[in-house]
Amino acid sequence: MARKKKSPRTTRPVEERDVSADPREPARNSTVQNHAPITLEPVITISEAAALKDQLLPHIGRSGEIIIDGSRVESVDTAALQVLLAFVRSARAQGAIIRWSGISSALQNAAQLLGIARLISLQT
Amino acid sequence: MAVDLDLSQFHGLFFEESAEGLTAMESGLLNLRTDAPDLEIINMVFRAAHSIKGGAGTFGFNEVAHFTHILETLLDEMRDRKRGVTQELIDLLLESVDGLRYMLDSSKNGRATDMQRMRALEQRLTTLPREAHNEGEARWQIKFTPRRHLLKTGNDPYRIFRELQSTGGLTVKVNAQRLPNLAELDPEEIHLDWELYKKAGETTEASIRELFAWVEGDCDLQVALLGERRHMVERRKGREPEGGEAEAETAGKGHEQASIRINIEKIDGLINLVGELVITQSILNRIASDHAVDSRAEKLKWVVGLLERNTSELQDHAMRIRMLPIDFTFNRLPRLVRDLSRSLGKQVELKISGNSTEVDKTVLEKISDPLVHLIRNAVDHGIEKPEDRLAADKPAQGLIEISAHQEGGNIIIKISDDGAGLNPERILAKARERGLVAEHEELTPMEVQNLIFQPGFSTASEVSDISGRGVGMDVVRRNITDLGGHIELMSVPGKGSIFNIKLPLTLAILDGQLIRIGREVFIVPLLNIVESIQPRKAHALEVTGQNEVYRFRDQYIPVIRLYQCFTIPTEIRELPQGLLVVVEAGEQRAALFVDEVLGQQQVVIKSLEANYQQVAGLSGATILGDGTVAMIIDVPGLIHMLRAKKAVRAVV
Amino acid sequence: MESEAADKKKIKILLVDDSASMREMVSFTLKSGGYEVSQATDGLEALALARAHQVNLVITDINMPNMDGFTLIRELRKLPGYKFTPILTLTTEDSADKKQQGQQAGATGWIVKPFDPEHLLQTVKRVL
Numbered sequence: 001m002a003r004k005k006k007s008p009r010t011t012r013p014v015e016e017r018d019v020s021a022d023p024r025e026p027a028r029n030s031t032v033q034n035h036a037p038i039t040l041e042p043v044i045t046i047s048e049a050a051a052l053k054d055q056l057l058p059h060i061g062r063s064g065e066i067i068i069d070g071s072r073v074e075s076v077d078t079a080a081l082q083v084l085l086a087f088v089r090s091a092r093a094q095g096a097i098i099r100w101s102g103i104s105s106a107l108q109n110a111a112q113l114l115g116i117a118r119l120i121s122l123q124t
Numbered sequence: 125m126a127v128d129l130d131l132s133q134f135h136g137l138f139f140e141e142s143a144e145g146l147t148a149m150e151s152g153l154l155n156l157r158t159d160a161p162d163l164e165i166i167n168m169v170f171r172a173a174h175s176i177k178g179g180a181g182t183f184g185f186n187e188v189a190h191f192t193h194i195l196e197t198l199l200d201e202m203r204d205r206k207r208g209v210t211q212e213l214i215d216l217l218l219e220s221v222d223g224l225r226y227m228l229d230s231s232k233n234g235r236a237t238d239m240q241r242m243r244a245l246e247q248r249l250t251t252l253p254r255e256a257h258n259e260g261e262a263r264w265q266i267k268f269t270p271r272r273h274l275l276k277t278g279n280d281p282y283r284i285f286r287e288l289q290s291t292g293g294l295t296v297k298v299n300a301q302r303l304p305n306l307a308e309l310d311p312e313e314i315h316l317d318w319e320l321y322k323k324a325g326e327t328t329e330a331s332i333r334e335l336f337a338w339v340e341g342d343c344d345l346q347v348a349l350l351g352e353r354r355h356m357v358e359r360r361k362g363r364e365p366e367g368g369e370a371e372a373e374t375a376g377k378g379h380e381q382a383s384i385r386i387n388i389e390k391i392d393g394l395i396n397l398v399g400e401l402v403i404t405q406s407i408l409n410r411i412a413s414d415h416a417v418d419s420r421a422e423k424l425k426w427v428v429g430l431l432e433r434n435t436s437e438l439q440d441h442a443m444r445i446r447m448l449p450i451d452f453t454f455n456r457l458p459r460l461v462r463d464l465s466r467s468l469g470k471q472v473e474l475k476i477s478g479n480s481t482e483v484d485k486t487v488l489e490k491i492s493d494p495l496v497h498l499i500r501n502a503v504d505h506g507i508e509k510p511e512d513r514l515a516a517d518k519p520a521q522g523l524i525e526i527s528a529h530q531e532g533g534n535i536i537i538k539i540s541d542d543g544a545g546l547n548p549e550r551i552l553a554k555a556r557e558r559g560l561v562a563e564h565e566e567l568t569p570m571e572v573q574n575l576i577f578q579p580g581f582s583t584a585s586e587v588s589d590i591s592g593r594g595v596g597m598d599v600v601r602r603n604i605t606d607l608g609g610h611i612e613l614m615s616v617p618g619k620g621s622i623f624n625i626k627l628p629l630t631l632a633i634l635d636g637q638l639i640r641i642g643r644e645v646f647i648v649p650l651l652n653i654v655e656s657i658q659p660r661k662a663h664a665l666e667v668t669g670q671n672e673v674y675r676f677r678d679q680y681i682p683v684i685r686l687y688q689c690f691t692i693p694t695e696i697r698e699l700p701q702g703l704l705v706v707v708e709a710g711e712q713r714a715a716l717f718v719d720e721v722l723g724q725q726q727v728v729i730k731s732l733e734a735n736y737q738q739v740a741g742l743s744g745a746t747i748l749g750d751g752t753v754a755m756i757i758d759v760p761g762l763i764h765m766l767r768a769k770k771a772v773r774a775v776v
Numbered sequence: 777m778e779s780e781a782a783d784k785k786k787i788k789i790l791l792v793d794d795s796a797s798m799r800e801m802v803s804f805t806l807k808s809g810g811y812e813v814s815q816a817t818d819g820l821e822a823l824a825l826a827r828a829h830q831v832n833l834v835i836t837d838i839n840m841p842n843m844d845g846f847t848l849i850r851e852l853r854k855l856p857g858y859k860f861t862p863i864l865t866l867t868t869e870d871s872a873d874k875k876q877q878g879q880q881a882g883a884t885g886w887i888v889k890p891f892d893p894e895h896l897l898q899t900v901k902r903v904l
Contacts, residue, residue, distance in 0.1 A: 049311035115296035
């Protein structure tokens with residue numbers, strides 16, 4: 001399992017919408033829109049945890065459905081799952097519904113082993 | 125080419141079979157242990173669910189099929205050992221059995237099903253976390269609380285858990301309460317802690333701690349062993365039965381024997397005809413014996429004798445067709461005791477014995493509610509809370525025993541508990557409060573105990589606590605006496621109570637005492653008779669001008685002049701000229717004034733309602749050997765009528 | 777292209793020990809496990825090597841000239857590329873405090889000398 005070093009600035013997916021940078025501002029769209037899914041990188045370990053947080057933070061405050069695509073995840077650890085968990089809870093607190101459009105087995109196994117699979121809405 | 129089949133004719137059969145299947149499932153689940161789950165039981169429950177699913181699908185009960193499929197999936201995982209057996213799981217499955225019963229019942233009676241209730245159950249079933257081990261099994265409990273900076277050394281709980289998991293049987297529970305919201309979270313620090321459970325097996329504490337060795341200084345680690353470590357012993361099939369459990373199981377296993385279902389009307393019709401046959405045969409018998417001297421009659425007598433034996437056997441068999449093991453009623457009780465004791469915070473063990481004793485189907489049906497009520501009472505009022513029991517130097521777990529056995533033509537059911545017993549002072553006080561006993565009235569201990577059977581003793585609010593129905597001990601007793609039986613109570617304060625119930629095995633025949641009034645013959649059920657006596661004028665007394673009482677043993681009991689009740693012409697009007705038959709129903713006694721007491725015999729009961737109409741004071745009729753009709757006296761009914769009349773008179 | 781990909785996939789381990797025999801033994805074992813191994817004789821050399829080429833795991837002895845193991849670990853952790861990289865110390869059985877000292881310095885864990893090759897490989901797997 002190679003650990004690639006990634007600089008924080010290069011992990012934004014191309015499809016990501018330009019949402020308001022301040023997560024405390026209420027979402028402008030209150031109905032379900034076609035937001036592109038948040039795609040998780042293949043390598044999300046503690047070294048990429050800060051970048052992951054930056055990727056997810058702008059989506060807090062959206063209401064409606066937030067779709068996450070975890071099908072590409074190959075390497076994940078506790079730190080990254082902790083970030084995901086914090087995201088899911090914060091997003092829900094703002095009225096969002098989390099849905100997974102794809103889950104890799106690596107992600108599924110890790111989430112289950114840490115006991116957080118149900119908390120982030122992955123089926124057991 | 126579509127074939128239009130009307131399957132609705134088979135619905136009844138499906139509902140019956142499903143009801144049986146659900147009972148079997150319930151029984152299995154109640155017997156399932158969490159520390160060493162019996163695979164046979166799980167398999168049996170699975171098969172039962174599978175059958176119901178199949179039938180439901182065939183007959184178009186799709187909601188039922190869908191729901192049962194979910195249960196089937198869970199059970200399948202259990203038997204594949206992919207899902208551990210926990211108390212939570214068993215409870216949820218039992219709730220689901222109830223839900224299924226409800227669904228099937230609604231379908232059967234054409235009522236709408238509350239789908240919201242079923243959806244909620246479904247939700248719980250599908251989101252129940254899968255435990256890796258059986259609860260109660262020996263397992264390690266590991267409480268792991270990392271310090272915030274644990275990740276900085278390159279260590280990761282994920283890898284540690286992965287190693288724990290490699291030898292199987294790991295369940296992980298996370299606590300994320302300390303986790304800040306995303307904006308405030310430092311992603312390189314850790315704010316989670318865990319409780320892990322690992323099947324003990326061969327694992328040692330040292331081997332567990334070894335896995336956490338590198339992070340020892342960066343966390344709080346607690347390791348404890350839960351449950352009992354057992355040696356792996358082969359479970360033999362013929363294991364030691366625990367009290368009545370083995371018997372209850374064999375009753376369930378009866379399903380494997382060849383059996384067929386018959387419509388109850390067909391049975392009743394058959395039994396009726398057998399009854400007719402018996403009567404005809406006894407008339408024939410009488411005729412044959414009348415011609416005793418004639419030598420040609422010898423052959424006749426011999427044939428008649430043969431016939432008598434045949435019909436007697438036929439009658440026995442016919443009676444037995446309607447008989448069912450009392451287990452059909454007893455099998456509700458373990459669940460009841462379990463649920464009730466749970467909700468009341470008590471620990472109660474229920475021991476059942478004699479549940480294969482057979483009793484008439486109608487008796488079975490009518491005794492069910494009284495038994496349930498008595499058991500409920502035993503758990504609710506009898507058995508004390510664990511702390512109270514310990515304080516009284518009793519084991520924390522209370523014991524209720526119910527047993528049934530046959531004695532002559534009766535079935536004796538005994539319900540005993542080792543609870544608090546009845547407190548005579550409290551009962552007396554309550555009875556006085558309710559106006560059942562006068563302030564200064566003195567009662568014997570037996571009389572005090574029997575006060576609980578008085579109507580009005582328990583208020584509806586007390587009694588309906590869990591059942592929601594107002595049922596008092598008086599109704600219990602009435603149900604039993606209506607069946608021609610009686611109930612007796614023995615209780616020792618602090619030690620417990622015993623209820624003894626005597627019931628006739630069958631409602632179709634009766635052991636009766638023949639009596640004569642004028643030219644009419646009546647039958648008094650032997651079960652109700654206390655004694656027959658020659659009355660003495662000295663003991664007779666007239667009270668308030670209308671009521672006649674007679675001194676019998678230490679009591680004064682009312683006299684019932686049957687010739688008046690039934691308007692029968694007779695010469696015998698003075699007490700010393702006739703006889704008094706002292707009868708009782710419940711704790712009420714009366715003396716029936718009759719002309720003569722004749723013999724005793726077993727009679728076949730024929731319904732008055734079916735052949736004529738219901739008559740107050742009579743519970744049926746029969747045809748005697750000489751072809752005459754004899755009425756059967758309804759003792760409880762008569763006594764009840766008497767009290768009613770007295771009450772009316774008192775008011776007037 | 778394929779060999780490049782294969783290179784990328786191979787896990788790189790940096791082995792630091794002033795004892796040649798120890799380095800030989802460990803290096804041999806690790807290579808047989810399919811890992812790529814680079815060696816350094818002391819902390820100073822190791823630090824330079826680490827800066828030059830990113831590795832996935834560092835295994836280091838404690839007592840070495842020029843820069844001992846603890847210092848090496850502390851220095852490594854300062855580098856952005858080695859903040860969370862697994863680092864294992866080689867310790868002897870009876871030095872419980874050395875183990876903890878290593879942890880304090882930032883080591884992920886330790887391997888106790890003497891060890892058999894199987895144990896080494898298992899521990900390495902554990903940490904990657």
